[in-house]
Amino acid sequence: MEAYVDAGTAIDFRSLSDLSGKAPAVAKNLDYDRLLKARDAEPQNWLTYYGAYDGQRYSPLDQINAGNVKDLKPEWVFQAGSYGMHSGASTYSFEAAPIVVDGVMFVSGHDNWLWAIDAKDGTELWRYKHAAPYDVSLCCGNVNRGVAVAQGLVFMTTLNAHVVALDAATGAVVWDQVFGDVRAGESATVAPLVIKDMVLVGSSGGEFGVRGHADAFKLETGERVWRCYMVPKPGEPGSETWPSEGEAWQRGGGNCWTTPTFDPDLNLVYFNTGNPCPDFDGAVREGDNLFTDSVVAVDADSGQIKHHYQYTPHDVWDYDSTMENILFELDGQKLSAHFDKNGYLFILDRTDCSLVRVVPFVDRITWGEIDAQGKVTAKVFPDKEGDPVHFWPGPAGAKEWTHAAYSPKTELLYCPVQDIGATATRRRREFKESIPYWGAGVAVDGEDIAGSISAFDPRTGQETWRWSHEQPMCASVLATGGDLVFAGEPSGRFNALNATSGELLWQFQCGSGHHSSPSTYTVDGRQYVAVPTGWGGWVEGFLPAQIGGRAGNALFAFALPE
Amino acid sequence: MSGTTEESPAVAGLRRQNGTTLGRVLGSGNIAEAEEGSDGRMKATIRINPDELVWDPGVLVMPHGGEIELTLINDDLNTHCAVLPSNGDTKFIWLVNHSKGTAVLDLDGPGYYWYGSKTGNDEGRGLTGAIVVSGDTPPEAKLDRPPQPQP
Numbered sequence: 001m002e003a004y005v006d007a008g009t010a011i012d013f014r015s016l017s018d019l020s021g022k023a024p025a026v027a028k029n030l031d032y033d034r035l036l037k038a039r040d041a042e043p044q045n046w047l048t049y050y051g052a053y054d055g056q057r058y059s060p061l062d063q064i065n066a067g068n069v070k071d072l073k074p075e076w077v078f079q080a081g082s083y084g085m086h087s088g089a090s091t092y093s094f095e096a097a098p099i100v101v102d103g104v105m106f107v108s109g110h111d112n113w114l115w116a117i118d119a120k121d122g123t124e125l126w127r128y129k130h131a132a133p134y135d136v137s138l139c140c141g142n143v144n145r146g147v148a149v150a151q152g153l154v155f156m157t158t159l160n161a162h163v164v165a166l167d168a169a170t171g172a173v174v175w176d177q178v179f180g181d182v183r184a185g186e187s188a189t190v191a192p193l194v195i196k197d198m199v200l201v202g203s204s205g206g207e208f209g210v211r212g213h214a215d216a217f218k219l220e221t222g223e224r225v226w227r228c229y230m231v232p233k234p235g236e237p238g239s240e241t242w243p244s245e246g247e248a249w250q251r252g253g254g255n256c257w258t259t260p261t262f263d264p265d266l267n268l269v270y271f272n273t274g275n276p277c278p279d280f281d282g283a284v285r286e287g288d289n290l291f292t293d294s295v296v297a298v299d300a301d302s303g304q305i306k307h308h309y310q311y312t313p314h315d316v317w318d319y320d321s322t323m324e325n326i327l328f329e330l331d332g333q334k335l336s337a338h339f340d341k342n343g344y345l346f347i348l349d350r351t352d353c354s355l356v357r358v359v360p361f362v363d364r365i366t367w368g369e370i371d372a373q374g375k376v377t378a379k380v381f382p383d384k385e386g387d388p389v390h391f392w393p394g395p396a397g398a399k400e401w402t403h404a405a406y407s408p409k410t411e412l413l414y415c416p417v418q419d420i421g422a423t424a425t426r427r428r429r430e431f432k433e434s435i436p437y438w439g440a441g442v443a444v445d446g447e448d449i450a451g452s453i454s455a456f457d458p459r460t461g462q463e464t465w466r467w468s469h470e471q472p473m474c475a476s477v478l479a480t481g482g483d484l485v486f487a488g489e490p491s492g493r494f495n496a497l498n499a500t501s502g503e504l505l506w507q508f509q510c511g512s513g514h515h516s517s518p519s520t521y522t523v524d525g526r527q528y529v530a531v532p533t534g535w536g537g538w539v540e541g542f543l544p545a546q547i548g549g550r551a552g553n554a555l556f557a558f559a560l561p562e
Numbered sequence: 563m564s565g566t567t568e569e570s571p572a573v574a575g576l577r578r579q580n581g582t583t584l585g586r587v588l589g590s591g592n593i594a595e596a597e598e599g600s601d602g603r604m605k606a607t608i609r610i611n612p613d614e615l616v617w618d619p620g621v622l623v624m625p626h627g628g629e630i631e632l633t634l635i636n637d638d639l640n641t642h643c644a645v646l647p648s649n650g651d652t653k654f655i656w657l658v659n660h661s662k663g664t665a666v667l668d669l670d671g672p673g674y675y676w677y678g679s680k681t682g683n684d685e686g687r688g689l690t691g692a693i694v695v696s697g698d699t700p701p702e703a704k705l706d707r708p709p710q711p712q713p
Contacts, residue, residue, distance in 0.1 A: 004635065004660055004661055004662035005658055005659075005661035007634065007636070007655055007657050007661040007662055007663025008655065008664075009655070009664050009665065009666070010644065010654055010655035010663065010665030010666070011654055011655070012651040012652075012653065012654070013645070013651055013652040013654045014651050016654065083645070083680070084645060084652075084676060084678055084680075085678070085685075085690065086676075127651070128650065128651070129649075129650065129651050129652060130649050130650075131647040131648055131649050131652075131668075131670070131675055132675075133670075133671065133672070133675060133695070134673065134674055134675060134676055134692070135673050135674055136673055160670055160673065162670065172650075173649070173650060177703075178670075178699060178700050178703040179703055180699075181699040181705055182672060182673060182699060183672060183698060183699055184704070184705055184710070186705075209710075211705050211706070213705075224702070233706070247708075247710075250705075250708065250710065251707075251710070430711070431711060432710075432711050432712060432713040433710040433711060433712055433713070434712075434713065435713050
């Protein structure tokens with residue numbers, strides 16, 4: 001028989017492209033001191049997930065401003081694309097917040113992609129692809145929310161619950177740690193956060209009956225520093241809020257699937273926890289169910305819980321509190337602000353997580369009521385088997401995980417608002433590991449829906465202005481020193497609003513809906529606004545009327561004409 | 563119910579090209595397990611048989627995560643290629659008619675990964691396979707809770 005032709009050895013797919021495989025070593029000297037001063041000392045960069053530890057999603061850059069934003073144009077587009085089969089094939093979405101360090105952008109995409117991109121012209125510099133199991137359990141789509149960069153490394157979580165550290169100049173793997181159990185239904189979508197010499201991550205899987213946790217690893221080696229469970233074991237503080245008998249705590253949820261904020265003076269990390277599990281069947285987990293649906297202030301060095309505030313005790317509406325706690329100072333007070341899925345804006349004293357103020361921020365709230373002292377009264381909930389119950393806000397919340405912003409210049413909070421209800425019918429089911437564990441059938445409204453970008457005065461909780469929209473607003477907002485608030489729509493339009501009046505000043509159609517976190521930066525003195533676009537994720541939860549909207553997978557960078 | 567164990571022509575036609583369908587439906591093909599040497603290294607051979615347009619095996623089972631060395635043989639009378647999952651980047655190899663090559667993959671598991679071909683509609687005709695990684699999550703990453711009921 002004729003000898004086989006020698007086909008050689010399989011090579012990296014990326015080697016058959018024009019990418020160089022190298023980026024300038026911009027992250028080499030990016031240390032903790034620089035991260036502490038990120039926004040104030042380096043406004044040209046966007047160094048952390050929120051731009052700074054305080055989670056304000058504010059940039060003082062003002063080259064693009066209310067006076068000239070009408071001239072803003074797309075400068076370049078990065079097409080992420082896709083090939084072959086991937087997990088969550090119909091639910092992928094581009095949800096990341098681009099990080100920018102001295103002219104190099106680091107951004108993650110669906111299916112464990114990570115790219116280094118020239119932030120000036122959009123040229124791909126290197127890419128990393130962590131192989132993702134096709135069958136990994138994903139509650140809410142094949143997504144990733146971003147990366148962290150420090151000490152010459154880039155950190156990303158993977159769908160199969162690893163955290164990987166890559167050389168920021170080449171994309172080569174430096175270390176790889178597993179921090180979740182995919183056989184239990186855990187996964188990871190969170191953007192890591194670097195604090196001191198550690199990288200912090202959290203698990204996803206709250207719809208599969210897991211026990212939520214946050215983890216810290218040494219950033220140089222990947223060695224575990226601590227793990228903090230957000231549902232206590234029997235006998236631990238908070239365990240009195242779970243049934244004293246039975247297994248409810250073992251499947252209690254409370255996942256940390258969005259990035260925390262950090263107060264270096266208090267040395268406290270403000271984790272945001274997800275729903276208790278099963279989401280809608282509260283009868284199998286009587287009690288408040290700490291520390292689900294809470295802000296949990298954790299000592300950065302030890303991982304010990306120091307303070308907490310529970311936004312929705314004994315949640316039976318799927319009201320995760322995973323969205324950010326924005327840290328800011330007003331009149332000498334150290335405060336935090338949090339727009340919860342349950343429709344209320346909470347202002348806390350972040351030194352001890354005590355309530356300062358609570359006010360509703362959406363028009364329709366029927367699930368219950370929270371009074372000025374924070375007393376919660378549940379009114380409408382799925383408590384009878386097979387009995388449909390309609391309530392506002394629906395399980396995607398009056399604000400989803402996508403982030404609000406705070407401008408220290410205007411002293412206003414800016415929130416993407418979703419005014420959309422849902423019907424839940426309790427359907428009890430037996431728990432089995434790795435199988436979805438909701439305890440209800442759920443249908444989110446397709447009609448009679450609305451949205452807005454709303455501005456609030458944190459001193460009073462009063463709404464200052466509202467830019468109304470016919471659909472829920474499902475993307476993070478960005479506030480800038482140019483008196484602008486950027487906000488993407490489900491339709492694909494990317495908007496710039498006047499930060500003091502809410503007037504629409506500029507709009508660009510990106511071709512696919514927004515469900516990500518835009519950032520801004522400068523290179524060679526020119527300001528850019530970058531936004532990943534690509535409609536997808538848990539659309540059936542936050543806007544099912546647009547589940548047929550155009551998919552996409554592109555990052556746009558905008559700038560003023562030179 | 564027909565009361566017989568004989569396959570209908572429609573079912574039988576799913577196991578060849580241009581039968582019931584135009585190509586072979588997803589999940590077609592044989593199942594095989596990778597071999598693990600005394601050094602812990604895993605190996606397997608995957609072929610493309612003449613005019614079948616499926617990987618053989620279509621489902622390859624690895625005993626655990628880690629590196630595996632594949633020998634890839636194209637016995638078909640047309641040119642194909644392999645697009646294979648691996649941590650770091652997808653691996654790619656051209657497989658002209660009557661050729662043989664290798665690929666080293668690094669896969670975590672547990673779970674399964676797709677592999678295919680990036681030529682024409684090879685994947686649609688049948689050249690879509692799965693690499694299954696058995697095993698469990700490392701103990702240090704598991705949840706601190708008692709064993710749970712399984713499906």
